[in-house]
Amino acid sequence: MTSALRDLWNLDDEVAFLNHGSFGATPKSVLAAQARLRDQLEQEPVRFFERYLPGALAAAREAVAAWVGGDPAGLAFVPNASTGVATVLANLRLEPGDELLVTNHAYGACRNAFALTAERAGAVLVTAEIPFPGTTEDTIVAAVLAAVTSRTKLALIDHVTSPTGLVFPLERLLPEFAARTCWSTRLTHRACWQSTSTGSPRSARPTTPRTGTSGRAHRRALPSCGFVPTGATAFIRSSSRMV
Numbered sequence: 081m082t083s084a085l086r087d088l089w090n091l092d093d094e095v096a097f098l099n100h101g102s103f104g105a106t107p108k109s110v111l112a113a114q115a116r117l118r119d120q121l122e123q124e125p126v127r128f129f130e131r132y133l134p135g136a137l138a139a140a141r142e143a144v145a146a147w148v149g150g151d152p153a154g155l156a157f158v159p160n161a162s163t164g165v166a167t168v169l170a171n172l173r174l175e176p177g178d179e180l181l182v183t184n185h186a187y188g189a190c191r192n193a194f195a196l197t198a199e200r201a202g203a204v205l206v207t208a209e210i211p212f213p214g215t216t217e218d219t220i221v222a223a224v225l226a227a228v229t230s231r232t233k234l235a236l237i238d239h240v241t242s243p244t245g246l247v248f249p250l251e252r253l254l255p256e257f258a259a260r261t262c263w264s265t266r267l268t269h270r271a272c273w274q275s276t277s278t279g280s281p282r283s284a285r286p287t288t289p290r291t292g293t294s295g296r297a298h299r300r301a302l303p304s305c306g307f308v309p310t311g312a313t314a315f316i317r318s319s320s321r322m323v
């Protein structure tokens with residue numbers, strides 16, 4: 081990292097910090113903005129929560145939705161990706177025999193949440209096995225779509241895979257989901273997104289084999305979906321089954 085870039089963080093000069101995926105450091109400008117908000121809150125907590133916060137959150141939703149190419153009304157802030165996954169699962173109505181789809185590259189905690197939800201409902205956790213190494217966009221698309229059935233209610237497709245560092249081609253998968261007969265008119269594809277790090281996925285793990293395109297390309301290709309370009313997880317769901 082150049083010294084100009086390094087100056088944007090409080091990172092120790094002696095350390096080459098590469099792990100922005102798990103515990104990304106926060107830029108100084110963001111820390112300063114957080115401090116300003118905390119000061120504002122402490123000056124008059126009731127005014128902050130009741131008069132200031134709702135409007136500020138709405139403005140932030142508009143700004144983030146514009147950036148990711150999403151719909152502000154369909155965007156909610158969550159503390160982290162795991163909470164977003166748990167929230168979606170908690171609001172899903174499943175019947176015995178329904179299927180939840182993950183891949184063998186899914187982030188462990190989110191996969192476990194899918195497994196528990198399936199177990200409790202008598203549903204089936206289906207895992208699309210995507211070969212690795214030698215993974216290509218075509219093998220990903222083929223493996224995922226082969227695992228979709230008329231019982232598939234929700235798919236968890238990690239954008240940037242945690243165990244293998246691949247970028248999955250969501251811009252190809254989402255239209256394919258939408259085109260499946262079983263999902264057809266009932267499907268609204270939306271992405272729940274949550275950034276877990278800063279910087280682009282390609283620069284985050286440069287030595288890992290990659291496929292697919294960057295988050296920016298996804299945003300261009302899929303105006304109805306929004307993605308933060310790192311650590312993002314997409315959910316594709318059948319809208320009629322959500323509460």
Ligand SMILES: Cc1ncc(COP(=O)(O)O)c(C=O)c1O
Pocket residue numbers: 101102159160161162163187189190238239240241242275276311312313
């Ligand atoms: C693909 C993916 N999904 C979900 C998560 C969980 O993120 P969080 O710890 O912010 O809940 C991670 C974390 O690295 C991830 O890489």
